[in-house]
Every structure is written in C-alpha cells, then in structure tokens.
C-alpha cells in the first residue's frame with residue numbers, strides 16, 4: 180500500500196499539516212468533524228491536467244458533482260476550465276462561481292423540464308442528452324423559447340458504448356443495463372430524425388463509462404465504438420464535430436496506481452487521431468480527490484473482542500462513500516505514531532446504522548485514546564458534497580488552506596439553522 184501523502188499534506192514535527200497549517204491547530208478553531216482542502220494541491224492538479232490535455236488540444240470540463248464548493252469552482256473557473264453539470268443547482272452554482280455559459284455542458288439522465296428551460300435561457304454551450312424522450316422534450320422547449328436571434332441548441336448524444344469496466348458495480352455507467360446513455364443504433368436514427376431541425380443541432384457524441392477506472396483498454400474500446408458510430412452518422416449526412424469522452428480517471432486511495440492525466444490524454448489522442456472536431460473530457464475525482472481531508476476526533480475506544488472499536492465524531496452522514504459503495508479511505512493519526520506500534524480497530528461513526536463503518540481491522544496507534552485526532556485522506560471528491568444531517572447531525576464545515584492562511588469556505592450548518600425551515604409551518 181502506498182500511502183497517498185502529497186507534498187502539500189505531510190507530517191511536520193510529527194504533526195500532520197496541510198500546506199503551512201497544522202491540522203491540530205485548525206481543529207481547535209473549527210471543531211471536528213470538518214473537511215480541509217489544499218489550494219496548492221488543487222492548482223497542481225489543474226496544471227498537470229491542463230498540460231496533459233492542452234498538449235493534444237483536448238478540452239476540459241470539470242465534473243462539478245465531485246465537489247461543488249463555490250470557492251473550488253471559482254478557482255477552477257479562474258484557470259479557464261469549463262464544467263460538466265448534472266442539475267439545475269449545479270448550473271446555478273457554476274454561474275455564481277463565474278463560469279461562462281459557453282463553457283458549460285449539461286449532462287444527466289433525468290433533467291427536468293424546468294432544468295432544461297433554465298439551461299436554454301442561460302445559453303449554455305452544450306446539452307448531453309441521454310434519451311430519445313429527453314431530446315423530444317428539449318426540442319419542444321427550444322421551439323417555445325426560441326427568439327430567432329439565438330443559435331440552435333448544441334446537442335451531443337450520450338451513448339452507451341457497452342464496455343466492461345473493472346470497477347465497483349455501483350460506479351459503472353457504460354454497460355448495457357445501466358440507466359445511462361442511448362443505444363448506439365438509436366443514436367444513429369436520432370441523428371437522421373433531427374437533421375435540419377429548426378432549433379436543435381446534433382453536433383456530436385458523448386460517453387462516460389464509469390468512475391475510478393485504471394485501465395486504458397475500456398477507454399480505447401469505447402472511443403473506437405464512438406468513432407465507428409460517428410462514421411456511420413457522417414455517411415448518412417450527419418455531422419459529428421464533438422467527441423465528449425467523460426471522466427472516470429482512477430486515483431490512489433492507498434491501493435492503486437492512478438491513471439494519470441498524461442497517460443489517458445495520450446491514449447485519447449491516439450484513438451481520436453484524424454477526427455476533425457472538438458475532443459473533450461470531464462474529469463471530476465482526479466482533480467479534487469487528493470486535495471482534501473476529513474478531520475475527526477475519537478469519541479471512544481470501545482474494547483471489544485476480537486477487534487476494538489474506534490468510535491469517531493465523524494459519521495456516514497459526513498462521509499458517505501464507505502456506506503454507499505464500500506469505498507475505503509486511508510486513515511492516519513494527526514499526531515504521528517512514533518513508536519509505530521499498531522493494533523487493528525473497527526473504525527465507526529456514531530450514527531444508528533450498521534453501515535456506519537469506515538474501516539474494518541484497520542491498523543492505528545496502539546495507544547490511541549478518546550480526544551485524539553484522526554484524518555481520512557483523499558476526501559476531496561464525492562465526500563463533502565454528499566454530506567447530510569441524518570440523525571440531526573450538523574452539516575460538516577469546509578476549510579480551504581492556502582499556505583499559512585485558512586479560510587472557512589462552508590460554515591457548519593447547525594440544527595438551529597436547519598430548524599428555521601421547519602418552525603414557521605405554512606398552510607398551503
């Protein structure tokens with residue numbers, strides 16, 4: 180196991196630091212649990228991503244659902260990266276963060292009528308449509324709202340390339356039977372059907388085959404299928420000038436070698452050679468996962484045989500990935516275990532659910548005790564975004580670190596605040 184330390188998150192005098200800030204000091208200011216992100220790491224990831232994809236003229240749209248904190252979106256927007264959105268809420272956030280509408284792609288299998296209208300009125304760059312039914316609705320709405328001056332809606336069809344991906348079954352999306360995407364045959368028919376439509380222009384094909392993928396083979400196979408389809412469409416007079424290849428690039432949660440940007444960019448460049456048009460990717464996790472930590476305190480060390488429980492103040496409502504898809508996050512003591520004597524713990528949260536387990540038989544300091552701090556690594560993606568207030572727990576705060584400066588970028592959302600939505604019941 181290669182522990183995912185980065186140069187931005189490391190021990191300094193036996194105390195875990197994120198850039199120039201000690202986690203222990205932050206925990207006194209913010210109270211646990213909380214998320215903390217490294218700005219330098221985010222900028223490094225963006226730089227590496229841009230260098231890899233720019234070299235092959237591949238456009239980048241950050242998948243906002245991985246982490247939609249306004250401050251992260253602002254930083255990403257300031258670096259000239261576009262966004263991939265899956266809801267009207269994300270569209271709203273991205274707009275507030277200063278992302279240009281032209282750089283927005285709207286994906287998602289179940290966009291509502293009002294979300295589509297919102298996106299049409301915003302004149303976003305591209306719709307990635309996932310069914311014939313959605314396309315029909317979009318066409319109707321486009322005609323209703325068309326003001327003559329605006330160009331036709333730019334639409335790509337997200338197809339299901341039916342490739343097998345070696346990842347957790349809950350995060351594959353490009354296999355037959357998944358709810359995502361349109362069958363290849365139907366896509367061809369739709370291109371014919373919508374040729375010369377007054378307000379819709381089918382411009383390309385999109386795919387997203389899953390998440391936390393380490394092999395390049397499924398990408399190659401899927402892109403080849405997309406290109407075959409593109410050729411068929413073009414033979415029938417259609418125009419495929421966009422290939423949007425999704426995200427899913429795997430990162431190291433302590434057990435894997437990441438699929439780095441340069442490698443996948445090279446593969447995409449090879450497989451799209453000779454394609455005349457725009458090629459794009461939609462990385463989410465790979466840009467933000469390793470920038471973040473979840474910091475928590477030990478509430479109890481509960482002796483039990485054969486394995487003692489480490490009961491934390493963080494729970495599944497703060498970090499849902501382990502309960503949702505058996506994900507594992509590497510965990511470390513904030514004050515380094517210098518004796519390196521360890522024992523195995525079942526690491527759990529206080530929520531009243533048997534699935535509120537972060538790790539089983541996980542080695543940590545033998546002498547760990549109530550009040551000590553522990554940290555979950557690689558908690559920048561699909562982590563704070565999924566937090567909720569189950570068991571009437573506060574919604575976890577987020578901190579952004581830049582060198583020695585720490586900023587609270589999401590306040591703790593307390594029960595007092597949440598109750599404001601309930602106390603004044605309104606008759607309907």
Ligand SMILES: *Cc1c(COP(=O)(O)O)cnc(C)c1O
Pocket residue numbers: 242244245263265286287387389390391425426427428461462463464465
């Ligand atoms: C979630 C998602 C992504 C990002 O996936 P990652 O695994 O985070 O890179 C990209 N495109 C679409 C359509 C998605 O739904």
